[in-house]
Amino acid sequence: MRQIEIVKVDYEYAGGAGPVTALRGVSFDVGASEFLCLVGRSGCGKTTLLNLVAGFLSPTRGEVRIGGTIVTGQGLDRGVVFQDFAQLFPWRTAQRNVEFGLEMRGVAATERAETAARFLRLMGLERFARAYPHELSGGMQQRVAIARALAYNPAVLLMDEPFAALDALTRDEMQRLLVEVWAQTRKTVLYVTHNVAEAVYLADRVIVLSPHPGTVVADVRVTLPRPRDPLSVAFVDVQRAIVGHLGGG
Amino acid sequence: MRLPRTRTVLGATVAFGSAALAWEAFARSGSLPPAITPPVEAVVAAVARMIGDGTLFVHVGYTLARIAAGMGLAAVVGVPLGMVMGRARPVERFVLPLVSVLSPIPSLAWVPLFILWFGLGNTASIALVFYAALFPLVLNTWTGVCAVNRLWIRAAESMGANRGAVFRHVVLPGALPFVIAGLRQAFARGWIAVVGGEMIAATRWGLGWVIFDSKEFLNTDVMLGSLAVIGLLGLAVERLVFAALERRTVERWGLMRGAAA
Numbered sequence: 001m002r003q004i005e006i007v008k009v010d011y012e013y014a015g016g017a018g019p020v021t022a023l024r025g026v027s028f029d030v031g032a033s034e035f036l037c038l039v040g041r042s043g044c045g046k047t048t049l050l051n052l053v054a055g056f057l058s059p060t061r062g063e064v065r066i067g068g069t070i071v072t073g074q075g076l077d078r079g080v081v082f083q084d085f086a087q088l089f090p091w092r093t094a095q096r097n098v099e100f101g102l103e104m105r106g107v108a109a110t111e112r113a114e115t116a117a118r119f120l121r122l123m124g125l126e127r128f129a130r131a132y133p134h135e136l137s138g139g140m141q142q143r144v145a146i147a148r149a150l151a152y153n154p155a156v157l158l159m160d161e162p163f164a165a166l167d168a169l170t171r172d173e174m175q176r177l178l179v180e181v182w183a184q185t186r187k188t189v190l191y192v193t194h195n196v197a198e199a200v201y202l203a204d205r206v207i208v209l210s211p212h213p214g215t216v217v218a219d220v221r222v223t224l225p226r227p228r229d230p231l232s233v234a235f236v237d238v239q240r241a242i243v244g245h246l247g248g249g
Numbered sequence: 250m251r252l253p254r255t256r257t258v259l260g261a262t263v264a265f266g267s268a269a270l271a272w273e274a275f276a277r278s279g280s281l282p283p284a285i286t287p288p289v290e291a292v293v294a295a296v297a298r299m300i301g302d303g304t305l306f307v308h309v310g311y312t313l314a315r316i317a318a319g320m321g322l323a324a325v326v327g328v329p330l331g332m333v334m335g336r337a338r339p340v341e342r343f344v345l346p347l348v349s350v351l352s353p354i355p356s357l358a359w360v361p362l363f364i365l366w367f368g369l370g371n372t373a374s375i376a377l378v379f380y381a382a383l384f385p386l387v388l389n390t391w392t393g394v395c396a397v398n399r400l401w402i403r404a405a406e407s408m409g410a411n412r413g414a415v416f417r418h419v420v421l422p423g424a425l426p427f428v429i430a431g432l433r434q435a436f437a438r439g440w441i442a443v444v445g446g447e448m449i450a451a452t453r454w455g456l457g458w459v460i461f462d463s464k465e466f467l468n469t470d471v472m473l474g475s476l477a478v479i480g481l482l483g484l485a486v487e488r489l490v491f492a493a494l495e496r497r498t499v500e501r502w503g504l505m506r507g508a509a510a
Contacts, residue, residue: 054407080407087404090502091422100418101408134503152408 003156003188004030004053009062011048021213022048026062028207028216032155033186037199037206039242045214046192047160053190054080054158066156076105079149079187083161085141088133094120094144095129101152119147122181139170146178150185157182159191163198175201179226196246200238201228208245218245287470295470296478308475309482311454315371316443319378320435326379327386327435328428334387335394335424336416344387352384356442360449373450374443381442382435389434393427394420426499433491440483456482 011023022045030036038046051057053064055074064071066078079101081087088097098116107115120126123143133141142162149157163171179202182189193199199206200222208218220242224234269289276286287295299305334341356377367373397420405419447457456479463471 056403056407074407074409076409078407080404082400082404084400086398087400089401089404089419089422090504091425091498100405100410103418104405104409104414132502148404148408 001032002029003032003034003067004190005065005068006049006053007063007065009049009052009059009064011045011052011057012060023052023059024213024215026209026214026216028219030188030190030205032188035182035189035202035204036191037203038190038192038209039194039196039199039206039246040209040214041211041246042194044209044211046194046209049209049214050158050160050190050192053156054078076101076152077154078156078158079152079154081142081145081149081157081159081162083164085133085138085145085165087145088141088148090133093130093132094125094136094147097133097144098148098151100148105152115151116147119151120144122150122184123147123177137170138166139174142166142174143177146181150181150187155188157187157189159189161193162191164193164195171198176227178202183226196239196242197230200224200235200242201230206242208242210247218242220245284467285469287473291470292473292477295468296474299471299474305478308454308456308459309478311371311451312443312447312456313482315374315447315455316378316436316439318371319375319443320382320432320439322375322379323382323386323435323439324432327383327431328390331387331390331428331431332394332420332424334391336420341391345391348384348387352388356381356438357445360446363446364450367450369450369452371451374446374455377442377446377450378439381438385434385438386428386431389427389431390424393424393431396427397423426504429491429495429499432494433487436486436491437483440479440486444479 006026006028009023009026010021012019012021014020026045026049038049040046048057052059053066053071055071055078058072066075088094089100092100095113095116098119099112102112102115117126117129120129123146125140125143125147128136128140128144133144136144145162146157146159163174166174175198191199191202203222206218206220206222207216208220209215210217220238222238224232224238228235273289276283276288296305299308330344334344359377359380360373363373363376367376401419401423402415405415410418443455444457444460447455448461451458456475459475460472463469463475
């Protein structure tokens with residue numbers, strides 16, 4: 001089943017010297033429960049594409065469909081995790097941050113608390129439910145953000161380089177955790193990154209975008225069994241193939 | 250950095266002690282007539298007298314009630330106005346020039362006009378506090394709304410928050426640090442305004458009125474005593490109300506580090 005359909009999408013924005021084309025003729029599908037990574041150099045429009053799927057932007061031409069319905073704005077069928085730790089609400093505890101989406105849906109307080117506690121536990125944060133974001137490390141804050149995006153049970157999880165600002169060790173840990181959580185929740189994931197190794201570690205499929213304007217240059221299926229070993233020959237081969245598509249090493 | 254409590258207290262004691270000694274030396278030097286330079290013990294005795302007959306509490310009560318009323322009104326008008334300015338461009342373009350011109354005018358410069366308009370009494374003092382407190386509140390709230398992180402709004406919207414919910418759950422708490430800073434500034438300006446206003450516009454009660462009234466009878470001990478009360482009371486409100494408010498919100502949320510010693 002196709003969960004996300006991106007159909008002949010162009011996106012233009014107003015630049016200093018007339019309209020700039022950020023994306024041209026981008027088309028691909030993401031299957032239900034598929035983990036898809038969007039890879040490309042900075043400026044290739046991968047974040048723009050994610051924002052189109054999230055409904056923060058509207059395509060100039062073409063359309064984005066989620067579960068068969070055309071996207072016209074934000075919706076509770078999608079959860080979004082950003083790169084910036086500042087995405088959490090500083091005035092709410094971890095628990096209350098995770099409850100936010102449920103609160104917006106009018107879920108009763110006790111049920112909200114139970115659900116939030118469950119997702120905090122899933123992310124290994126049950127002991128920090130009452131902590132405020134500034135009392136948590138960067139990795140923990142991103143885990144809260146993931147719990148928050150999962151808590152109201154969206155079908156699709158959109159992630160914009162969520163681990164890019166973390167140190168390498170924490171990032172490795174977070175990737176392992178994310179794969180586990182994804183295996184348990186079976187969400188459809190659209191994950192933007194510029195880090196090829198990360199994409200190969202996480203994804204079922206990697207879409208490579210080239211810049212100016214952003215177009216799809218490769219669609220690579222990664223069939224390595226999980227958990228993946230980033231030092232294995234097979235892993236490095238896939239990585240090399242994708243780097244080849246990116247061009248210029 | 251925060252000094253250990255005992256050291257802070259010790260430092261303050263030494264500072265006030267030295268100031269009292271210096272004053273005492275000056276008062277007894279005879280450079281000015283003793284009648285207008287009362288020694289410290291006379292000032293303390295005057296305050297004790299005012300506490301004893303209860304008048305001090307009435308004066309303090311009037312002054313605090315006037316500043317509370319003026320600040321309350323300023324908050325009711327200023328905070329929503331600042332919010333609307335931050336969210337609606339046309340309002341911002343209309344209000345900002347007015348605020349920019351009115352804000353630098355010292356509130357006390359309005360006293361004669363306010364007396365003509367409102368007569369002597371509470372209304373003039375309250376209007377003065379309102380004037381002094383309004384602009385810090387408007388400007389800080391406006392800045393706070395403009396400074397709300399776009400990412401918070403985006404995150405809230407992606408979780409199904411509509412305009413009203415974004416305003417209530419994101420813009421309001423997000424702007425709160427600035428609103429609190431605005432309240433502090435408003436109090437500092439309002440405190441000056443209320444005491445100054447009472448000197449001229451009040452009848453019978455208020456800390457500013459006491460000072461002005463005492464001049465008629467050369468009661469310099471009462472004047473200095475009232476000044477001390479004004480200083481200590483201002484400090485107490487600042488520490489007990491605003492610093493506490495800040496500790497419970499902004500500092501707890503990590504939106505400001507180590508401020509408000």
